[in-house]
Amino acid sequence: MDFLSPKHGCDPAAAVDCGDLGIHIDRQGRWFYHGSPIARREMVCLFASMLCRDADGSYLLVAPGEVGRIEVEDVPFLAVEMFVGGAGREQILSFRTNVDALVTLDADHPLRLAGGGEAEAPAPYLRLEGGLEARLTRSVYYDLVARGWEEERDGEKVYGVWSSGVFFPLGRLTPSE
Known part of the structure; x- marks a missing residue:
């Protein structure tokens, strides 16, 4: 996914599905990538700006042309x-x-x-x-x-x-x- 894209709307239908991105948000709102904490606040804020909810209730990161699923323990x-x-x-x-x-x-x-x-x-x-x-x-x-x-x-x-x-x-x- 191109995480340097400007903020955009949530339109997963018009994007290539990249599957599971290996990103997890725990109950305390901490973000992890393949089990390691994402320590840079700027990265978390950037990812958060691309986060949306799919019709099935799952969470997606949507960049222009690409979409991937992330796991959220409670709410993001x-x-x-x-x-x-x-x-x-x-x-x-x-x-x-x-x-x-x-x-x-x-x-x-x-x-x-x-x-x-x-x-x-x-x-x-x-x-x-x-x-x-x-x-x-x-x-x-x-x-x-x-x-x-x-x-x-x-x-x-x-x-x-x-x-x-x-x-x-x-x-x-x-x-x-």
Whole structure:
């Protein structure tokens, strides 16, 4: 693959399939090539700019004319920092990922919670462009929870946050029947 190509769209159908590229992203957002860490941040950011999601849910690196699959343990990115503008229902929450992308929590980039059963803590994910996601780190999630408040939704008390004029539930406060 030509990794020095400028940023482009995800169109794997118009590319030569190079198969498995030997790149793996672990749960902590670390990138590896054939088991060795990719230490150069600039390379990780370049690869990240070429990453997209195929219709089957697999992850692809797409360069002009070439495409290859990579393995992702959970999601490819982490939200490592949160920025707050405004307050209350007028607040706007933005996140910086581990590859320095800035994403605002809004209707196009919603938050989803996975897990959160009795034995596990909820895992919060922020939707990015192209079907990609960033998992909020624990410290960022705690910062997010600290910005939340109670709302009444469909007769239930719900705890969540406002951002960009949208309420994002983080959990119910009313015990279920």
